[in-house]
Amino acid sequence: MTDRQAPAIRAEDLRKEYGRKVAVRRLSLSVPVGTIFGFLGPNGAGKSTSIKMLLDLVRPTSGRATVLGAPAGDVETRRRIGFLPEHFRFYDWLTPPELLRLHGRLCGMSAVRLRERVPALLDLVGLTPHRDKRLWEFSKGMMQRAGLAQALVHEPDLVFLDEPTSGLDPMGRRLVRDIIRAERDRGATVFLNSHLLSEVEVTCDQVAFIRDGEIVASRDLRDDGSGRVGVVARVRNLSAHALAGLGAWTSDAALEGDELRFSVPSAIVLPDVLRHLVGAGADVSSFAPQRTSLEELFVRIVGEDRGL
């Protein structure tokens, strides 16, 4: 992933109105190649509409989007894109291998390549035992697995997954997580819509929060070293001198009883801070960097549920 490379997705002021209802107000985002991008927001925020605009399923009222360097919807570029829709409905009179072959063929895959790819993919999503069933016999989660396989059959460079785990059991969720990571390791970019923050937290490299059709915040989740980190420590016998010495790393150290709070610009310096405290003769019984969980962040950014 180099800076010279064009982003996998770039949206500029995308807007979609349905009659008087504004589904997406002003969507601008840029997703670098090779990242797992999480798109978060409350129900009705405009996540699915945004994905559909990037896929040219829905025509924006205004604004522009480029996907893999071409205008959204470019027919040739679609060969390199996979999509699991939110309401994963496929021709249910097909068996899973037939479904994959159909979608592979539509993507221009050769019969030879499909012959090896289809069984491997069915195996990956755990549908091999059900390969002879019609999709109309499938449960929701099985259907979703078939849909996931469908989105990946042609080894796309960019995959859009609209709530890929909504119907899955815990094993299925873990499977999706592993598949998403494997896709990234392969070099693909993944655009993920989800409500499951804990999952997004462990899978995504970047997240953006959307509310009322507008991105209200975005975060890079990979930077464990950089980014401000708050620390809460339990410390006894902390001399005034040692407290003042913390000024080398922080300007907001505060001691209340034996609870010491401060924040540092980066987690990289934390070992040094701890060594300083211990070296100065303080008894440190706990030392806890406070990473705001995505859920806290979500609630803080998106606000309390005010009803839809």
Place this chain on the structure above:
Amino acid sequence: MGWATMAGVTIREAARKRLLWTALVVAVGFLVLFGLALHYQVQDFAARSTIPFLRYQIVSAMLMIGLYVVDLLAVLMTILTSVETISGEIASGTIQAIAIKPVPRWQLLCGKWVGSAVMVLAFVALTFGGTIVVAWWMGGVVPEHPLQGGLLVSLECLLALAVTFAAGTWFSTLTNGVLVLGLFGLAFMGGWLEQMSGFTESARLVTIGIVTSLIMPSEALWRRAVFEMQTPLAGALPFSPFATVSIPSATMIGYAVCYLLVALGVAVWHFHARDL
């Protein structure tokens, strides 16, 4: 080619949902019934020693009735089986995973249309051709221009197909069905009114007939098919679906072809432009 894949999928879907089999059973059932009726009629001829001229006219009339039913059946089947093709896929969302594939939307729609058209044409060939073969085999009667007749009936079905597809890009399945059946019902009514005008010599009824034929030229195609196929005497019966009081012109056929192409064009355009 993407459209060929979609055409294949459309036919395969009909086969999987046992639509093809059911249609085949209906067609065969119809032909058996028709053949049985002719068989008894011919036996009666022998018992009553009817004169050959009259025999020929009666069998001809029965043939035209058979073909008329084939025409109605084929058009209704066309509408019924295609009414869900576009609107159903949009409503259920199955189109979404398909429409993002590297196949232009016009190919998706045209592929489905071609797949449906192949099945409709096969149905017409079986029932229309079957009826003519049965009449020839059992009654020794062959219509005047069976090929022209068959082509006109096929054109009528393809017209129904194109209109149903076009409406399907706008309306839900049920609304689509009501709309298209309504249009064809209108044309049906207009055709009868025009026939009646020949009887009552009312110029205003003729105008109504022509206007409805312009709104939906399906019935005009049938009346032209009758004109092409029938024996002179049957044509002289003044008031029947087989009467040729007011014969649709060749221009009307050209109009129907244009109508079909425009309907298909509208379907492609709107399917391309709309949100899925």
